Amino acid sequence: MTPSQRFLAACRRQPVDRTPVWFMRQAGRIFPEFRALRRQYGFVELMQHPDLCAEITVMPVERLGVDAAILFADIMTPLQPLGVDYRIEPGVGPVVGQPLAAAADLGRLRRFDPREELAPVLETVRLVRRALGDRVPLIGFAGAPFTLACYLIEGRPSREFHRARALMYGDPAFWHGLMERLAETVLDYLRAQVEAGVQAVQLFDSWVGGLGPAAYRRFVLPYSRRVLEGLGDLGVPRIHFGTGNAALLPLMAQAGAEVVGVDWRVDLDRAWEAIGPDKAIQGNLDPAALLAPFDQVEEQARDVLRRAAGRPGHIFNLGHGVLPETPVDHLRRLVELVHRVTERPAEPEPEPVAGA
Numbered sequence: 001m002t003p004s005q006r007f008l009a010a011c012r013r014q015p016v017d018r019t020p021v022w023f024m025r026q027a028g029r030i031f032p033e034f035r036a037l038r039r040q041y042g043f044v045e046l047m048q049h050p051d052l053c054a055e056i057t058v059m060p061v062e063r064l065g066v067d068a069a070i071l072f073a074d075i076m077t078p079l080q081p082l083g084v085d086y087r088i089e090p091g092v093g094p095v096v097g098q099p100l101a102a103a104a105d106l107g108r109l110r111r112f113d114p115r116e117e118l119a120p121v122l123e124t125v126r127l128v129r130r131a132l133g134d135r136v137p138l139i140g141f142a143g144a145p146f147t148l149a150c151y152l153i154e155g156r157p158s159r160e161f162h163r164a165r166a167l168m169y170g171d172p173a174f175w176h177g178l179m180e181r182l183a184e185t186v187l188d189y190l191r192a193q194v195e196a197g198v199q200a201v202q203l204f205d206s207w208v209g210g211l212g213p214a215a216y217r218r219f220v221l222p223y224s225r226r227v228l229e230g231l232g233d234l235g236v237p238r239i240h241f242g243t244g245n246a247a248l249l250p251l252m253a254q255a256g257a258e259v260v261g262v263d264w265r266v267d268l269d270r271a272w273e274a275i276g277p278d279k280a281i282q283g284n285l286d287p288a289a290l291l292a293p294f295d296q297v298e299e300q301a302r303d304v305l306r307r308a309a310g311r312p313g314h315i316f317n318l319g320h321g322v323l324p325e326t327p328v329d330h331l332r333r334l335v336e337l338v339h340r341v342t343e344r345p346a347e348p349e350p351e352p353v354a355g356a
């Protein structure tokens, strides 16, 4: 098995020579070169430069030795052609110019072809595939309809997304109309990424943990399912990630992905029981552990691996994105540790059959 096959094999719960590892938010923020670029370009402007985005995407593969690259873009990227004006404010996050408040606002959302209006992102995919060759696969991604709806309604990051949740219960016609448009947009965008060459996709539902299971089932699951099932004919593994509420895991596992990404608030073995043995699992080291001395990182990482117990279908990752102040060297040593601890003897070559 070559390193290039490890990640995709684990997504399909096939045996691997070492547990594959990559980190959410590995592209950008932790590298000084990225911070220098950001002094030159606004985040949205940077998206118009496929050559630079490709370079940022490939950087963690070279520096950290991870088993997959993730496209450098943002969950907000497809919202601009949809007609939503936003900026990324350093230290805050996405800020939307005119948040949506009622069904009448849905008329502001445009229909668009991602192949045309997000051409620079798709060009980044093609450049990265060329640069990586068969070293490691490239993961594409999008924000899930719920998490995007939260930003569109609140207008900026919020701890609990009260306004979004209130509108969800109080104006279901608006809510379902918005979720339908977002599901359609995200599906079309992800299909375009796969056509351009991404080899797996991750749907980020970062803020979904603010909901309980009944609300999730009614207001969110149908739309995440529409996106994930709508990719089914393309044959690429689908990863479905959410944070904050382990009680949602059995429902998230029903949305149509092969892999469920779990945060650090649940033990990996318990999470695997919750999603079922027919799913692969991704996670779940606490990103804050990486700010501690490396012997603590090692202890926490070994605990995750012990709970995975060598079962096929574990992709090592953090429970959420890499924190910006994480020492790059800790990440590099963590990749090496996961590979070393999980190394399995190569499968013996089958004996040639005499006379065949």
Ligand SMILES: Cc1c2[nH]c(c1CCC(=O)O)Cc1[nH]c(c(CCC(=O)O)c1C)Cc1[nH]c(c(CCC(=O)O)c1C)Cc1[nH]c(c(C)c1CCC(=O)O)C2
Residues within 6 Å of the ligand: 023, 024, 025, 026, 027, 028, 029, 038, 043, 070, 071, 072, 073, 074, 075, 076, 088, 089, 090, 091, 092, 093, 094, 141, 157, 204, 206, 320, 321
């Ligand atoms: C909620 C969310 C966002 N963006 C994303 C999510 C889902 C994952 C998660 O929950 O962490 C996803 C994302 N954003 C970015 C990527 C690129 C690939 C990667 O490294 O994983 C990915 C996969 C680049 C980025 N997206 C952003 C940056 C920092 C931009 C800057 O330099 O100002 C990067 C590298 C901006 C952004 N974009 C967002 C926030 C909250 C912020 C600001 C805070 C931050 O730095 O994380 C929204």
